[in-house]
Amino acid sequence: MAVFKIVHITKYQYNWPIKESINEIRLFPHHFENQDVLQYQLLITQNPEVIFSEDYHGNRVGNFNILEAHTEMSIESRMLVRVNHSLKIPEVDHATVSDLKNEKEKSIALLRFSYPEIISKQDEIDQILAAIGGQNKTIIALAQACSEYIYTHFTYTKGITTIHTTLDEILEIKKGVCQDFAHVLLQLMRTLGIPARYVSGYICPNQSGMRGEGATHAWVEVYSPVQGWLGIDPTNNIWTMDNHVKLSVGLNFSDCTPVKGTFKGLAKQTLSVCVSIGYEDGSHFEEINDVQLQEVSTEVQEQLDYIDNLYQQQVQQQQ
Template sequence: MALFKIVHITKYQYNWPIKESINEIRLFPHNFDNQEVLQYQLLITNNPEVTISHDYYGNRVGNFNSFGAHTEMTIESRMLVKVNHSLKIPTIDATKVEDLKNEKSILLLRFCYPETIVKQNEILSILEKIDCTNKPIIEIAQQCNEYIFNNFTYTKGITNIETTIDEILEMKKGVCQDFAYVLLQLVRTAGIPARYVSGYICPNESGLRGEGATHAWIEIYTPTQGWLGLDPTNNIWTMDNHVKLSVGQNFHDCTPVKGTFKGLAKQTLSVCVSIGYEDGRQFEEINDVQLEEVSVQFQEQLDYIELLHQQQQQQ
């Protein structure tokens, strides 16, 4: 069992005042058999009203608007979470892919569909090397997890949220989100229901990759044991230091914060995650997030506004 105090701060800044921002957040940790949320607090600049609902995958979703001109918006999520994964390694049972055909859930069927990619033959080749014939689904998933860990290099800064599975397969490099995507493609192609998981991996001085920051992994479904977490970044089953936020088909279903705004301004985004233990130890990581490039037309408008501002200052 482990107890973590997590503070997740998302800060947007704009070089010119914007009029309004419309936002959707998935920053609410899951309550489930192995994870208990003891305390939770959400703090947002100007304290807007947040409407809470549940999405198709069961995640809690918050929606809010920030009216009035502003040049900065901070969303701070504070949580105290107790995690207790009693089984570090799931039992390898006899359930095989053909046994899943009795599952009638539409949601499980959705989680079986791999993405349409150019390099699908490479995925099939990996599965052929692993040899999925007549193996239990847990063993197949574990071997896929191990393959990614052994054949892909953990490298920060070369991918972003728009990087495709084809690009990841080409580079053989990336971070947790990229490895989760490849693992999803492998196990779904093999016929195993699997979902993307967004959360945190809390430092435990074990040298796990991605510790102290937002993290991503996958969960596979077995009729006998339910949803089981696999972390391809570290080649492990999820443990006491994995804290789950949201689940979905892919990252876009689990994005912690997304939205839009009115106004001509360039935005920057930074994310700070702080994780504290009961004994007072504290870990913190700050990342400047690379956002999508703006269109040429929008950039020209930004440049024009900047030029007008410089001319006014010179007068």
């Protein structure tokens, strides 16, 4: 059992004023049998009203608008969370894929989590599974084998992928970060017919050398008819422990995006994310990441360059 104090700050900045910013956030730690939310506070620029709801996957969702013109938006999520993953022990679970048949027949949700994505490189997924060998293996053994394969054959490299990188591209370069490895493991599990879902959250190992520590993290949960959903982290090749804090679940990253939205205006935006984690022993860890966003189109870039040139001319005339 462990208790963490986490502060997650998402900061958008715009080089020109924008308005009517409409946003959807999933920054609320999950209440489930292994995790208790002891305290929670949400702070947003201009203190807009936040409308709360629950999505299809049971995640708490917040929606808010900032209508006035602004050049910066900050979303600060503060939480105190207690985690106890030892309530579930994957090693004692001997269920097999065939044991899932009745479960999937009763649940549309489990069926949906069992469908692999349609990709061009599905043959590579099939080759990986053939190399691993699935005959007579339990769900747990298959998940462990696939996780170990990703950990061994894919290189953890920051900055080489973005949230828009496709599964085909990840299989091509065999490099990426936690989000990419989670998507590969999802494809492997679902190809086997095992329900699997994407998990967004944090890993808080107090600087123990695990990959992805101190920042937003992603892993996978596989479904067993014996114990239900069990978390496995292919980035570190481990089953989730007391230092994995869960925010949201879904089919893929798109269902779990911490912040997404739109705005009116012509401006370039930058995004930085700061995650600060406080531990029970009084130690503290903080990491700041500048997030690589999708590049604007050539047409939009030309308009931005035109505005910048006009502004520079006005400044020169005033001097």
